[in-house]
Amino acid sequence: MDAFFASVELLRYPQLKGLPLVIGGGRRREDDQLLTAHAGLPLSAIPLADFPRLKDYAGRGVITTATYAARQFGVGSAMGLMKAARQCPDAILLPVDFDEIRRCSRAFKAVIREIAPVMEDCGVDEVYIDFTEVPGGQREGGRVLARLIQQGIFEATGLTCSIGVAPNQLLAKMASEFNKPNGIAVLQPDDLQRLIWPLPCRKINGIGPKTDERLQSLGIRTIGELAAQPCQALIGPFGRSHGRWLHEAAWGRDDSPLVTHSKPVSVSRETTFERDLHPRHDRAELGALFTRLCEQVAADLSAKGYVGRTIGIKLRYGDFKSVTRDLTVEQHTADAREIRRIAGQCLKRVDLTRQLRLLGVRVGHLARPDELASTPPAAGKQPTPGESLPLF
DNA sequence: TCTGGGGTCCTTTTCCTT
DNA sequence: TCTGAAGGAAAAGGACCC
Numbered sequence: 467m468d469a470f471f472a473s474v475e476l477l478r479y480p481q482l483k484g485l486p487l488v489i490g491g492g493r494r495r496e497d498d499q500l501l502t503a504h505a506g507l508p509l510s511a512i513p514l515a516d517f518p519r520l521k522d523y524a525g526r527g528v529i530t531t532a533t534y535a536a537r538q539f540g541v542g543s544a545m546g547l548m549k550a551a552r553q554c555p556d557a558i559l560l561p562v563d564f565d566e567i568r569r570c571s572r573a574f575k576a577v578i579r580e581i582a583p584v585m586e587d588c589g590v591d592e593v594y595i596d597f598t599e600v601p602g603g604q605r606e607g608g609r610v611l612a613r614l615i616q617q618g619i620f621e622a623t624g625l626t627c628s629i630g631v632a633p634n635q636l637l638a639k640m641a642s643e644f645n646k647p648n649g650i651a652v653l654q655p656d657d658l659q660r661l662i663w664p665l666p667c668r669k670i671n672g673i674g675p676k677t678d679e680r681l682q683s684l685g686i687r688t689i690g691e692l693a694a695q696p697c698q699a700l701i702g703p704f705g706r707s708h709g710r711w712l713h714e715a716a717w718g719r720d721d722s723p724l725v726t727h728s729k730p731v732s733v734s735r736e737t738t739f740e741r742d743l744h745p746r747h748d749r750a751e752l753g754a755l756f757t758r759l760c761e762q763v764a765a766d767l768s769a770k771g772y773v774g775r776t777i778g779i780k781l782r783y784g785d786f787k788s789v790t791r792d793l794t795v796e797q798h799t800a801d802a803r804e805i806r807r808i809a810g811q812c813l814k815r816v817d818l819t820r821q822l823r824l825l826g827v828r829v830g831h832l833a834r835p836d837e838l839a840s841t842p843p844a845a846g847k848q849p850t851p852g853e854s855l856p857l858f
Numbered sequence: 859t860c861t862g863g864g865g866t867c868c869t870t871t872t873c874c875t876t
Numbered sequence: 877t878c879t880g881a882a883g884g885a886a887a888a889g890g891a892c893c894c
Contacts, residue, residue: 528862530894543894546860589865589894674892707868731866738862776886786861790888826863 470597470608471638471724473588474578474615474627486536486557488520488529488550500561509563521555523547526738530562534647570623577618582611586635586724594635596724607631607652616650636720637662639671658718663690670715677712680704692716729832730770734780735762736826742784745818745858752825753858756813757806759827764802767829773798773838774829777808781816782824790828791815798833805829813857 504512527547539554550557571590578585582603584596595615597603603611608631619627626648630641637653640662644651653661667689668678680703686692692700693716701709714720737759743752767773777799778792791812799805809827 526860526862528860530862544861546862549860592894672892676891705869732864734864736863778887788889792887794886824862828864 470603470631470633471635472595472597472608472612472615472629472631473635473639473642474574474593474595474619474629485514485533486539486554487514487560488532488536488541488554488557489560489562509561509566514558517558517560519555520547520551520557520559523551523559525740532557570625573622574619574625574627577622578615581615581618584724584726586726587728594638594724597631607654609650609652612650612652616648634718634720635722635724636671636715637718640665640669643669655718659690662718663688663693663716665689667692667716672711672715677704677708689716730772732776732828732830732832733763733766733770733772733774734826734828735759735766736780736824738782738824739822742821742823744821749858752822755825756809756827756858757802759825760806760809761802763827763829764800764805767800767832771834772832773800773835774832775799776830777805777812778828778830779809779812779816780824780826780828781822783817784821784823786823788824789816792828792830794831798831798835798838800829810857818857 500512500516501509504516525547529541529543529545529547529550531543532541536554536557539557541550541553541557547559567590575585575587575593578593578595582595582597582600584599586594588594597608597611600611605611612629612631616627616629619625628642628644628646628648629650630638630644630653631650632638632641632653633655637658641651641653644661666678666687667673667681668675670689673681681687681692684703686695692712695713695716697710697713700712703709704712737755739755745752775796775798776792776794778790780788780790782788793808793812795808805827
């Protein structure tokens with residue numbers, strides 16, 4: 467029996483379709499002022515007229531998502547807000563409503579689990595589902611079950627979604643793009659040459675801008691052209707592992723199983739400043755931000771029930787170059803002051819003479835506190851005793 | 859000119875131990 | 877005691893995803 471997978475993607479804010487509207491990444495000071503002015507109201511209850519237009523907004527950020535009306539002006543996900551403002555100055559700029567997104571995310575996953583319990587969670591708005599063992603999962607090649615799921619999600623959340631059904635995850639993901647925003651596409655194994663090969667390589671989940679650029683420089687633009695390359699010809703420029711993967715992907719082959727249970731690898735918080743800050747001249751401001759990031763990471767760890775022993779920092783300089791430093795210690799922790807202390811040690815190993823645009827704090831090597839009770843402390847570097855002078 | 863935030867995974871380099 | 881090889885863990889960077 468074939469395995470069937472479906473990739474479901476929620477289309478956010480469909481109730482606002484028709485309006486040129488974008489959702490901005492991150493929470494800005496203006497958003498907080500707006501929310502304060504409408505104290506107690508959920509975002510959805512604030513009149514649209516009260517939100518700023520892109521042309522009135524001057525600041526850093528990117529677009530998280532945009533309605534189709536806004537996309538007609540050439541704005542779309544991941545575009546800088548400044549650039550978007552030039553393309554579509556009258557678009558309305560909404561802040562991200564994290565609470566609402568989390569609520570919808572939980573609701574739509576609950577609907578799916580009820581119908582098809584073997585599910586891989588891929589973020590707030592995407593999942594893979596194994597149809598194989600679901601009664602009736604094979605009817606009309608999976609279309610019947612997909613329709614049932616679509617309907618259930620709409621009833622629970624008022625949101626539409628697109629679903630792709632295919633013999634594996636790689637193809638299901640691509641199929642889900644075929645009939646956006648509210649469609650179902652069923653891909654059979656012999657559809658590969660007709661429907662997949664004409665697509666640009668970038669459509670393969672895992673081929674990003676860098677790999678695409680290198681493929682283009684080799685004269686490879688479509689998935690079909692990639693498939694026509696002997697595997698050996700790809701191993702040369704891309705290495706054994708990546709080259710083989712590219713070849714397999716072009717032929718629609720993917721035997722990766724669904725990951726139904728996973729534990730987090732790391733927890734982090736980072737923030738881009740409204741203006742670049744200098745470690746010396748803006749020391750007080752940076753110090754407060756640094757402490758707050760550590761407190762947030764500690765709170766996130768506690769909320770999730772984890773402790774970690776690799777503490778790291780991330781800096782982005784004014785020229786957008788990033789560096790990271792981390793330190794693994796013996797004792798796991800979720801304590802904000804301890805994280806702050808170890809992250810402070812990491813700070814001593816980076817160049818602090820240049821303007822910074824971003825600062826982040828990360829904790830990895832996670833474990834549950836009850837897992838540690840029975841195991842001896844792991845090896846790691848002991849923090850130097852006696853240090854603690856804050857750099858910011 | 860512009861480029862968020864929170865993640866995962868992979869590769870390469872570095873450092874330490876045997 | 878010195879040296880080199882080998883292997884593992886940690887560190888750092890980069891690509892990618894939603």
